[in-house]
Amino acid sequence: MTDLAQWLATQTQDIQLSGVIQSMAAAGRDIAAVLRQAPIAGQTGLAGQTNVQGEAQKALDIISNDIVLNHLQQNSAVSVLISEELDEARPLAADGPFIVATDPLDGSSNLDVNVTVGTIFSVLRTEGGLLQKGTEQVAAGYVAYGPATSLVVRIAGDTTVFALDRAGGWVMTLAAAKVPEASGEYAINAARERFWDAATRAYVRENVAGETGGAAKRYNMRWVGSMVADIHRILMRGGIFLYPLDSETVSKGGRLRLLYEANPMAWLMEGAGGTSTTGRQRILDVEPNDIHQRVPVILGSLEEVRRIEAFYQRQ
Ligand SMILES: O=P(O)(O)OC[C@H]1O[C@](O)(COP(=O)(O)O)[C@@H](O)[C@@H]1O
Ligand SMILES: [Mg+2]
Numbered sequence: 001m002t003d004l005a006q007w008l009a010t011q012t013q014d015i016q017l018s019g020v021i022q023s024m025a026a027a028g029r030d031i032a033a034v035l036r037q038a039p040i041a042g043q044t045g046l047a048g049q050t051n052v053q054g055e056a057q058k059a060l061d062i063i064s065n066d067i068v069l070n071h072l073q074q075n076s077a078v079s080v081l082i083s084e085e086l087d088e089a090r091p092l093a094a095d096g097p098f099i100v101a102t103d104p105l106d107g108s109s110n111l112d113v114n115v116t117v118g119t120i121f122s123v124l125r126t127e128g129g130l131l132q133k134g135t136e137q138v139a140a141g142y143v144a145y146g147p148a149t150s151l152v153v154r155i156a157g158d159t160t161v162f163a164l165d166r167a168g169g170w171v172m173t174l175a176a177a178k179v180p181e182a183s184g185e186y187a188i189n190a191a192r193e194r195f196w197d198a199a200t201r202a203y204v205r206e207n208v209a210g211e212t213g214g215a216a217k218r219y220n221m222r223w224v225g226s227m228v229a230d231i232h233r234i235l236m237r238g239g240i241f242l243y244p245l246d247s248e249t250v251s252k253g254g255r256l257r258l259l260y261e262a263n264p265m266a267w268l269m270e271g272a273g274g275t276s277t278t279g280r281q282r283i284l285d286v287e288p289n290d291i292h293q294r295v296p297v298i299l300g301s302l303e304e305v306r307r308i309e310a311f312y313q314r315q
């Protein structure tokens, strides 16, 4: 059995980078422990305040953010933390070579119904500044708190999957995730249909038509409402995730956040042979202009992403 430390030694010579990933893995382990007890501790509800994006924070959004912050404060390799739950970037170790961007608790609307949530993170070099394209990431990962707690991480090579054991260690369960090129599963919030653009409408219409439509193939739809859970399913068995630009989110640039949701997921997807787009360009090539910038997100199996890209090109 390979553990996280052994795997890290095969992926990078940089022990500070390994240490950053170990810190995020430790934060994930601690968040998993808190989540297990949350219904008993009465922590699944609202915190009574909103974040910089005007979203109501759950108590666990704040607790998870504090856990990540505590771990990174003890790591002299991290210069700055960017978080969904922090209005401003938080300076940490002055000489730290790395920046971490995180969504400490993704899918937190699922907490009170005991459905999978996650922690997403992206690692950048300090010298590049806060606003770097996704291609500049040196590592990214997420922790999925489901029936098992999974850590999915990629430095520059393969996207690798670990499971948390009872003792709090991470055991490698899949050395190299491979997203099947073709798939018959798509994930989109279909209740937003009236806001969709023409490309999304045309793509989904074909899927719904199945064998009788332009794709001549039967599709199935899945939407957990936790990006981590939807992406984890796609990483393991293929599919496509869409949170496209629509008429309601257009003024904000989209729904999901570039630095700590879209970029890390695109990085992991590409490491597993999948791909990503905003509809118009590769997610990893988007130039950020704000730490909380939003972006349209389409990710997953190559053939499906290419299919919707073709609709965008025709639009
Ligand atoms: O409410 P919707 O439209 O289904 O959106 C769900 C999406 O929003 C998110 O919950 C946003 O993440 P947060 O919970 O971290 O704000 C994603 O996890 C998920 O994919
Ligand atoms: Mg999120």
Ligand SMILES: [Mg+2]
Residues within 6 Å of the ligand: 061, 084, 103, 104, 105, 106, 107, 108
């Ligand atoms: Mg969140």
